[in-house]
Amino acid sequence: MxxxxxxxxxxxxxxxxxxxxxxxxxxxxxxxxxxxxxxxxxxxxxxxxxxxxxxxxxxxxxxxxxxxxxxxxxxxxxxxxxxxxxxxxxxxxxxxxxxxAYTPDILPDIHPTAIVSPTADIGKNVQIGAYCVIGENVVIGDNCQLSSHVVIEDFVKVGQSCQLKTHTFVGHHCEMGDFVVLHSHASIGNDGFGYAPKGLTDEKGWQKIYQLGKVVIGNHVRIGSQTCVDRGALGDTLIGNHVIIDNLVQIAHNVQIGDGTVISGCVGIAGSAKIGKRCVLAGGVGLVGHIEICDDVTITGMTMVTKSIKQQGSYSSGTPMMQTNLWKKMAVKIKQLVKE
Amino acid sequence: MxxxxxxxxxxxxxxxxxxxxxxxxxxxxxxxxxxxxxxxxxxxxxxxxxxxxxxxxxxxxxxxxxxxxxxxxxxxxxxxxxxxxxxxxxxxxxxxxxxxAYTPDILPDIHPTAIVSPTADIGKNVQIGAYCVIGENVVIGDNCQLSSHVVIEDFVKVGQSCQLKTHTFVGHHCEMGDFVVLHSHASIGNDGFGYAPKGLTDEKGWQKIYQLGKVVIGNHVRIGSQTCVDRGALGDTLIGNHVIIDNLVQIAHNVQIGDGTVISGCVGIAGSAKIGKRCVLAGGVGLVGHIEICDDVTITGMTMVTKSIKQQGSYSSGTPMMQTNLWKKMAVKIKQLVKE
Amino acid sequence: MxxxxxxxxxxxxxxxxxxxxxxxxxxxxxxxxxxxxxxxxxxxxxxxxxxxxxxxxxxxxxxxxxxxxxxxxxxxxxxxxxxxxxxxxxxxxxxxxxxxAYTPDILPDIHPTAIVSPTADIGKNVQIGAYCVIGENVVIGDNCQLSSHVVIEDFVKVGQSCQLKTHTFVGHHCEMGDFVVLHSHASIGNDGFGYAPKGLTDEKGWQKIYQLGKVVIGNHVRIGSQTCVDRGALGDTLIGNHVIIDNLVQIAHNVQIGDGTVISGCVGIAGSAKIGKRCVLAGGVGLVGHIEICDDVTITGMTMVTKSIKQQGSYSSGTPMMQTNLWKKMAVKIKQLVKE
Incomplete structure (x- = not known):
């Protein structure tokens, strides 16, 4: 009322x-x-x-x-x-x-089934739900709420008033500021996808590059359900303040995202891409690695970004939807553009 | 045999x-x-x-x-x-x-490590696996099977003969009918991605719009692994009967999906989109928000749907795959279409 | 040092x-x-x-x-x-x-909260974390590390020196070789998306095809966070040796992936597709089902692959990104290609 x-x-x-x-x-x-x-x-x-x-x-x-x-x-x-x-x-x-909004009537407390390392530093008025596992030397600020089944590895720092929902995971040494929300099943700080080829045959395989960086998340950040933010290889993966990220987003190692940027569902951002402030990436956008997007850029849905953007504005790729029989004819015409 | x-x-x-x-x-x-x-x-x-x-x-x-x-x-x-x-x-x-099919030889029972609120109403012949957490006033119908690590928040209603696999999550007040299957790590009822800008600078950030709706799922629905269905903002997110949804699908707040519709893997559906009955969305399709797809529409793989579809039939977008060197030439030609 | x-x-x-x-x-x-x-x-x-x-x-x-x-x-x-x-x-x-690399100082051991079936065969020097659940007749090889909240169903075989990170799931009867890493929330062995239509009206719905195959993973395989590999329908889903797979990837039932192949984030591979050895699928690539990609193929980011590839090389699809106002003109031109 x-x-x-x-x-x-x-x-x-x-x-x-x-x-x-x-x-x-x-x-x-x-x-x-x-x-x-x-x-x-x-x-x-x-x-x-x-x-x-x-x-x-x-x-x-x-x-x-x-x-x-x-x-x-x-x-x-x-x-x-x-x-x-x-x-x-x-x-x-x-x-x-x-x-x-519905707020369950739970007193701030540590559930008896939560496993909290004695070296963890837990703030005041913190709620830690059933079956959570909190590692060595973790710091959790005042007024945080951890739902059930949250796993936080060693040396993680969580600021004040954060909400970590059910089944979320934060890998060792990662850090987040205040008022951060992780929705269910979000994965922060897995190893980035870094491998060096051992040779030209598949028998030689891939040498894992151990990922020595971490993830550093600012204040007032929202991370969606099933979203992955990988730890950095040498440096860190950086998420600025007031960044809001939707579900099923992949943020690879060493990505940097500027303050106030919005990332919609199903976006994929490859390693070491750097995104400016106040950008908007619509659903399904893909960015190749090692490019830079300047401040105040909007990228429309499902756009493929293969090079840096140096000027603010709105950018797009893709073809318009049409009836499938027309589209097949269009595909033939597109091929003819380069076959003549 | x-x-x-x-x-x-x-x-x-x-x-x-x-x-x-x-x-x-x-x-x-x-x-x-x-x-x-x-x-x-x-x-x-x-x-x-x-x-x-x-x-x-x-x-x-x-x-x-x-x-x-x-x-x-x-x-x-x-x-x-x-x-x-x-x-x-x-x-x-x-x-x-x-x-x-393999069916493990487990008697219907509540595992001693499952935490079930005394206010929950659990039907007959229900199996609740290890480390499940069942909230206040939850109703679970007869013959349901919950694997281990399932988390159900307060006031959720689950019909009869449902299967909730390992690590699934159902947020407070969400409802599902009978014979619903949630595959591992499915996330039902996270908050939708609703934010109002507080101002034009990134320091002002985003005002969260608390999501006051729920998810309502019909009968005989299948939801895949790692799929997200977000709760509605004011109204509800609605999944009809006989809807089957594959893995890694994003269904945003207030989406409506009609009876018998098929949604393949990696599809993303933005907020308030409405999809008719007996539609087929192939893998990787993306829909912008606030559009309407009529009954009996097929959308082929990776199609970008930016406006409503009012006539049944099959729809597509995208360009045909070609060798990368040809494709680069094609890209130049495409740009020339608008540069002249 | x-x-x-x-x-x-x-x-x-x-x-x-x-x-x-x-x-x-x-x-x-x-x-x-x-x-x-x-x-x-x-x-x-x-x-x-x-x-x-x-x-x-x-x-x-x-x-x-x-x-x-x-x-x-x-x-x-x-x-x-x-x-x-x-x-x-x-x-x-x-x-x-x-x-x-950071390695937590944990002795190989089975955490007292882990639930391990007495019929499971656990190797030497194995670590099983808090709240893991290990089913009947599971075999886990020497030197494996299971983080917390890992769920392994009945009859699974895990080779030596594997790492199964937090919140991972392996379904019954699936098998993996040695030196396999599953990152957090990876889902191996959910049921594939197999359904037969019961009739032409949505009331008749879909008959589930019980998925009788399993997933078989080779040696030195890396599977990313939130990635799904579904079990086969009749035969098995097969991942070769030295295959590395990034986050948020969907691998459908009966897919086969050859040795040494690299699969980047957000890729979707539909049922029964067969991919050769030493291929590279960049981020966001989509493959339709029942096609075959030969050895040594590279597919660039977000390419839509709708037919088999029989010759090694690099393949692409999509249109180049441009400013949105130009892109809208381009879209009109593309439509005109088939309207004249």
Missing amino acids: LDVEKLLAILADDLQNGDEIHAFFAKNPNASIAGLAPLNTAQPNQLSFLANPRYQEQLTHTNAMAVLLTTNAKPFCPTHVLPIEVKNPYLAFAKLTQVF | LDVEKLLAILADDLQNGDEIHAFFAKNPNASIAGLAPLNTAQPNQLSFLANPRYQEQLTHTNAMAVLLTTNAKPFCPTHVLPIEVKNPYLAFAKLTQVF | LDVEKLLAILADDLQNGDEIHAFFAKNPNASIAGLAPLNTAQPNQLSFLANPRYQEQLTHTNAMAVLLTTNAKPFCPTHVLPIEVKNPYLAFAKLTQVF
Whole structure:
């Protein structure tokens, strides 16, 4: 439940019409907001938001109790709806979601089945779930939450207020800052894929290059489920602050990712690639190794990046989807481009 | 071992020549089928099948004891082979595989190391393996099998006869119907990748949008190893009945997948995409978010889908593979298409 | 620390100037090598290497104590640096990395929380970590190391000196040779994606084909984190010797991979594809099922392989990356190729 005090506190930075809201709740002392919903499905006890002007039509018909909106949109708000004027309705909505999130009722504690090395340094108010294994000389900051089955190897440093979800793994000596979230099955600090050929025949095989670096993760980083971040070969793999990474992403050894960059699902980044700040890599993008992407670059979905990008902007590759029979003809034409 | 009674029972719906089979086993009372194999490698104690007419030549030389085949193919069956006439030999073969599958000899029981909340409601004949962790108010239906290290968070509902393999994870409040199989390391119900930008500089970072929805999975669904299905942001992520999903697939928040649809390995589906019934997404396909694919659509491997598909049929993108030196020339030509 | 005896022993096969090195350490009896680093960052107590001639300029300015290099490069080595002449500096460097790798100080032993079937046959000098579960009739060879939370099902055979990292899973009856490494969360031996349609409507759904084969892995194989190798349907899935596989790779049922082949991250290989010896599949490559790739084939990143390759060489597909606005024009031109 979201009451007026909590609402005003969370939106304090951005709220334009606090008086109007106070007046509404003074008139309706029993009113409270039971949930969040889109404009078109919101019930009379729910709060909604108008962030994209193309949904303005929905505002005029909504059944929501209240709507987050900008000053420009306020005139379109029906009279039975309480307008909550903010500069950034989407950000305001995002902040309010936290109130309605499920939080299990668990006291911070170390579960009796967790195996924690006596040399580990565990902060205050830390929760360590069932069947976790915490190695030698690990440091875990205050207010961290480790779900069940989390494995942390020796000498790892975890900052404050981090959340390591079920079945995550952090390899020895890796480090992360504060407010880092690892979703289930994330793998941090496996050995990078470094091998030297022993010779030209397959019988000679491959000489493993032991990976002597680690992974260093900044503050406020989000790493998705099943995502891998490999440790560096000589230097370290570096993930900046405010980097958010989705599921099933491969980040190879010695990759560097700048602050604020977004990496969507199924992206693969090969070894020693360096990505700037505030970049956006859409789903399925692939980067070859040893290239550099400058700041403020957007790469659209499934683009193959084989060389460095030195100028900010948006980049793409691939061909448009078409019906398969047409596509087969197109493939023939493409081949003809180089066969003539 | 597959004896005649079991064979006839499993194929009852489809068998055309039951009398002939009875007569064969009456004459050969000690005959039984020791295994299944392709036509070209089957031994005289094995059963094979002819589903694709292009293997008809192999039928004439097979050493199998018996072959599942259609009435049309029966004339080509050698005299030393017992023909088993069915309408759909491939489906008949599929049904018979179950007889030869390995099933460990474990009594349904809760392993002493499993941690099961006292508020969980566990059905009859349920097996819960070593080191499982089952949260508050979870409901698990009859005849379910949980292998070791399965983690189920609070308020999850699991139907009857489900199989949750080793290291799988199901997040709080998610629901699945009956006969659902999750392969090892599948991740159901992590938070979707929802963030609102706090501002234009990377120092401001990202406001997490708490994901208030869940995942709802129908009946007879198969989810592959390392596959992720994220929980919805406001509404739910929905997987219909009879949906089969392979390994390493990313299904983002609020995706909807219709009944009977097939999703192959390494597919990525971005948020709020809606896929119809009986679709087939081949390996490596990528879908952007907020699009809609109608029923009965096939998308060939590695196709990039950037807009809705409103007509059934087969769709593709990409260029044909060629030798790398030719491909480099092709790439130049492609660039020239827009540079002139 | 790497002292002169260890250095000479590791490089014995390849070292060209042993006398010169002995003389150096005789003159500098307290010298020892504290670490490895690239030429441009090496400190006076570190060793570096020159493998690629384009870094020769860096050699002339390096602060390293010693540098691995070829006879050809030796004249460019500054006088304050000890040249270590070898035929293959990169391979020599790779061998030396092992000296500096972190190895936790754990005695080979079975952790008291590991659940090991009494019918399992565990070799000498084996380490089994916390919360591992080892099934019936499993065989594990000498000198294997299983980290925590490893699950091995019944009848699995693991050779000697294998390393199974945290949260790995090996399904029943699968086999691996000696010196195999499975990185965290690798999944070996899940059921392949085999289903027969029960009919044309989604209500009829899919008949599971029970997967009766296993996975057979050779010697000196490396399997990455979150990688899946599915068991065969009738025959087995086969991974040859000296095969190295990176993270997040999908290897479907009945795939065969020849000796010495390299598979990079995010590759997907569909069912029954057969790949030859000494092939290199770069990141994000996709192969359809039932095709054959001959020996010594390289496939560049994100290439879509839809038919067999019968001649060695390098193959590619895809279009070059360009600015998104140009790319949109290109997409129109590509469509026009078949619309006229």
